[in-house]
Amino acid sequence: MSFVIKQYQEILDAINSCAEKADRPNKVTLLAVSKTFPAENIAELYSIGHRCFGESKAVELAQKASVLPPDIQWHFIGHLQSNKVKTVLEHASVIHSIDSLKLLQRVSRIANELNRNPQILLEVNVSGESSKTGFAPEQLTEAVELAKSLPNVQLTGLMTMAPEIASEDELTNIFSTLHRLATQMDLKELSMGMSGDYPQAINNGATIVRVGSAIFGTRSYL
Ligand SMILES: *Cc1c(COP(=O)(O)O)cnc(C)c1O
Numbered sequence: 001m002s003f004v005i006k007q008y009q010e011i012l013d014a015i016n017s018c019a020e021k022a023d024r025p026n027k028v029t030l031l032a033v034s035k036t037f038p039a040e041n042i043a044e045l046y047s048i049g050h051r052c053f054g055e056s057k058a059v060e061l062a063q064k065a066s067v068l069p070p071d072i073q074w075h076f077i078g079h080l081q082s083n084k085v086k087t088v089l090e091h092a093s094v095i096h097s098i099d100s101l102k103l104l105q106r107v108s109r110i111a112n113e114l115n116r117n118p119q120i121l122l123e124v125n126v127s128g129e130s131s132k133t134g135f136a137p138e139q140l141t142e143a144v145e146l147a148k149s150l151p152n153v154q155l156t157g158l159m160t161m162a163p164e165i166a167s168e169d170e171l172t173n174i175f176s177t178l179h180r181l182a183t184q185m186d187l188k189e190l191s192m193g194m195s196g197d198y199p200q201a202i203n204n205g206a207t208i209v210r211v212g213s214a215i216f217g218t219r220s221y222l
Contacts, residue, residue: 004041005048007215008032015209018202028202031075031191033212036219039064045215046072054096054210058084065091077159077191077210079133085110094119096159096191096210099133104147111152120147121159121191124181126174129163137181144185157189157207158182162197171197175204 012030019028033054034042042053046069055061056078065074076092079099085106088095098104098120111118122143125134135143140158147155160178162171175192182190182205193201195214202209213219 002044004044004216007217008045008048008050011211011214015198015202018199022203024202024205028206029208031077031208031210032215033077033194033210034064034216035060035078035212037212037216039067041216042068042072054212055092058087061091062087075210080107082106086114089114089116089118092118094121094156096121096208097123097133098143098147099123099135101143101146104143104150104153108150108153117152117154119156119189120153121157121189122147122155123159124178126160126177126181127163127166127170132161134160137177140181140185144187155187157187157191158185159191161194162192162201164196166197168200171200172204175201175206179205 015028015030019025029052031052031054032045032050035056042064052073052075054075054077061074074092075094075096076088077096080088080097080103089111095118123134125132125136147153158178158181160174162174178190178192189207190205191208191210193206193209195211198209198211
């Protein structure tokens with residue numbers, strides 16, 4: 001068995017056992033974050049039945065999508081520049097990283113032109129770090145209302161990233177805050193948790209965890 005398949009299966013087992021402990025068996029989706037890793041690695045996981053992959057660069061997404069099977073479900077998780085919206089919408093069916101009202105409007109307009117209907121999540125900067133993109137919690141109501149009023153986008157949930165270095169208490173605070181916001185806004189999907197913090201995210205209600213390096217290995221660039 002290859003390294004990637006072995007790691008994938010370990011992560012899948014760990015996720016399922018966290019989800020069971022949190023009393024939410026089978027309620028957590030593993031998004032395999034394949035950014036920077038070659039299409040061959042994706043093909044390996046595809047061959048054992050995995051279909052959801054996350055990419056954070058538009059051009060890289062387009063390149064991989066062009067050489068891989070069409071039934072892969074691509075999720076875009078990176079900062080989305082306005083001039084890349086079209087490329088991303090041609091391939092991704094889920095966008096986790098809607099981080100401004102302007103981007104939201106543009107995604108809706110271009111999705112309409114391309115006859116696409118992506119699921120979208122609003123990215124929330126819960127930790128308040130200035131280096132992070134995303135809506136401040138107090139801007140969310142307006143963003144949710146706009147998203148619900150626009151054609152060709154289906155708002156399904158919220159996404160956040162915890163700081164790279166955070167204590168257990170900080171992680172719990174960030175993930176439980178996102179959970180509370182999603183509940184207030186009546187949104188179902190919570191995209192939170194990465195290689196280093198997915199157990200805490202699942203404990204606090206994550207429905208999608210985005211795991212890259214714990215499956216594919218260390219990335220040599222961002
Ligand atoms: C790279 C990335 C991940 C995966 O990070 P790992 O630590 O490798 O699991 C998750 N979410 C986003 C937004 C990312 O850019």
